[in-house]
Amino acid sequence: MASFWFISAPLYSHTDWGGFLKTAGAMQSQGHEILWLSEAPLQSALKAAGIPFRPVDKTGWLWPPPPQPDLTAIPPQEAVNIRYRRALDTWLSEELVAEAVNGLLRLAAEIGAPDAIVSDPFLSASAIAADALDTPLVICGWPAQTTLDENSLFPVQRDLSSDSQQRIQRLCQRFGVDGRNFSKGTAPSIRSDTLHITYFTPVWYQSEMETILPQTQFVGGRVESEPGAPPTWLEDIPADKPLGLVTLGTIFTGDLGFFSWAAQALARAGIIPIVTIGWNPISPEKKAELKRALPPGTRLLTWAPYDHVLRRCKIVIHHGGMGTTHHALIHGLPQIVVPHAADQRIQARRVAEAKVGLHLTAHDVRQGQLREGVHAILEADWVQENARRFAREMAALGGVERAAGLVSGVVG
Numbered sequence: 001m002a003s004f005w006f007i008s009a010p011l012y013s014h015t016d017w018g019g020f021l022k023t024a025g026a027m028q029s030q031g032h033e034i035l036w037l038s039e040a041p042l043q044s045a046l047k048a049a050g051i052p053f054r055p056v057d058k059t060g061w062l063w064p065p066p067p068q069p070d071l072t073a074i075p076p077q078e079a080v081n082i083r084y085r086r087a088l089d090t091w092l093s094e095e096l097v098a099e100a101v102n103g104l105l106r107l108a109a110e111i112g113a114p115d116a117i118v119s120d121p122f123l124s125a126s127a128i129a130a131d132a133l134d135t136p137l138v139i140c141g142w143p144a145q146t147t148l149d150e151n152s153l154f155p156v157q158r159d160l161s162s163d164s165q166q167r168i169q170r171l172c173q174r175f176g177v178d179g180r181n182f183s184k185g186t187a188p189s190i191r192s193d194t195l196h197i198t199y200f201t202p203v204w205y206q207s208e209m210e211t212i213l214p215q216t217q218f219v220g221g222r223v224e225s226e227p228g229a230p231p232t233w234l235e236d237i238p239a240d241k242p243l244g245l246v247t248l249g250t251i252f253t254g255d256l257g258f259f260s261w262a263a264q265a266l267a268r269a270g271i272i273p274i275v276t277i278g279w280n281p282i283s284p285e286k287k288a289e290l291k292r293a294l295p296p297g298t299r300l301l302t303w304a305p306y307d308h309v310l311r312r313c314k315i316v317i318h319h320g321g322m323g324t325t326h327h328a329l330i331h332g333l334p335q336i337v338v339p340h341a342a343d344q345r346i347q348a349r350r351v352a353e354a355k356v357g358l359h360l361t362a363h364d365v366r367q368g369q370l371r372e373g374v375h376a377i378l379e380a381d382w383v384q385e386n387a388r389r390f391a392r393e394m395a396a397l398g399g400v401e402r403a404a405g406l407v408s409g410v411v412g
Helices: 020-029 041-047 076-090 094-111 122-134 155-175 256-268 284-293 306-312 324-328 344-353 362-364 371-379 381-396 399-409
Strands: 005-007 033-038 051-054 116-119 137-140 195-198 216-218 243-247 273-276 299-301 312-316 335-337 357-359
Touching: 005 020, 005 195, 005 284, 005 357, 020 033, 020 041, 020 399, 033 041, 051 256, 051 324, 076 155, 094 122, 094 155, 116 122, 122 137, 137 399, 195 399, 243 256, 243 306, 256 273, 256 284, 256 362, 256 371, 306 312, 306 324, 312 324, 324 335, 324 344, 324 381, 335 344, 335 371, 357 371, 362 371, 371 381
Parallel strands: 005 033, 005 116, 033 051, 116 137, 137 195, 195 216, 243 273, 243 312, 273 299, 312 335, 335 357
Antiparallel strands: none
16 A cells, blocks of 8 residues: 645635545555645644544745735726736745645655645645655646647736746746646646546536546546435424525635525525534624524524535525535536636636536626526526536545546556
8 A cells, every 4th residue: 555645725615626535535545555645724624534644844835815905996907916916826825835846745754755746726835845755646636738828828827827837847947847737838837747536527617628638537527426414403493494505614714694695585486504514703893794694594694514514405505615616516406606716717618518506696696696597497408407417427436536546556
């Protein structure tokens, strides 16, 4: 059996990507030596999952990002530039990444290098450390893709592309590596030549398949057959009452209007809303305000066990986080996605392209279109059948068991 380091940013959502953490668990059950590395905030989650955890000082991921200025008070072009630069700084702040790489190299000197590093898709430190240790790198949660054509970029993107290339070059020189785990050319990204795992199907990337490289493996996902005992609050809801999940994941939890509008739309359709607001703190005053805005019967929670709750749901209204999107897909549930940031817009587009749900904007929500969207989804038998068919296609690819086998295979 082999040893594997799993490395993620210190955000619970970055342990998911559709099956990242579960892949570690499946490999551990096969007898492999698994060690999860991240910052201290993830320790309790990994302990609950039964995965050995080692806290590191830094992972190279900038979180939380610096406070965002008032973008409405500056020219539009400058606002766009700020948004793109903040995104670049999140995964490629040079000193922060260098500190994380040094920590990983010290750990390897202390306990020995792993046979392979399995990483969150956006950790530059993982890419550089694997190169420095001459260790295979596996990316879980994102396909390997060709770089963008420079002519397709906006001017601000071209400027930041040059900046990102220079940052990567300086970091690689600093650690004496050739940068083999970064794509070359325009808009560089972390790329393994060995293996990328995505927990979806080729159909999910139907408009992007020409850009996806052969080291990408599609493993889909399956519903767990025995998720354990359901929570008491869920058992207390009569089995004949349909549920609907409303969530913004664990990070984007400040949009309280979204929760109330979505819950009201579900209640008007005769569905009990299950609203999860994540772990980010909300003041008692704001929480009390939210409770008053929710319809009677709503369950307001910090977190809900998807493997139990989604078995009883008819619809999911969410932000387009990859983990939430994946859970809805494997349960065969139609979705309404209201993206709030980053790759959530990509997930929303794919939901619409796969015809398993709707993509609404925040403006649409403010205009009251959630109510119409819920009604349309629940009345459209073809959308529900599409969602069920997609779930069958996801299950047929093998899920985390196949992912575990693929990752194990990189060390022979």
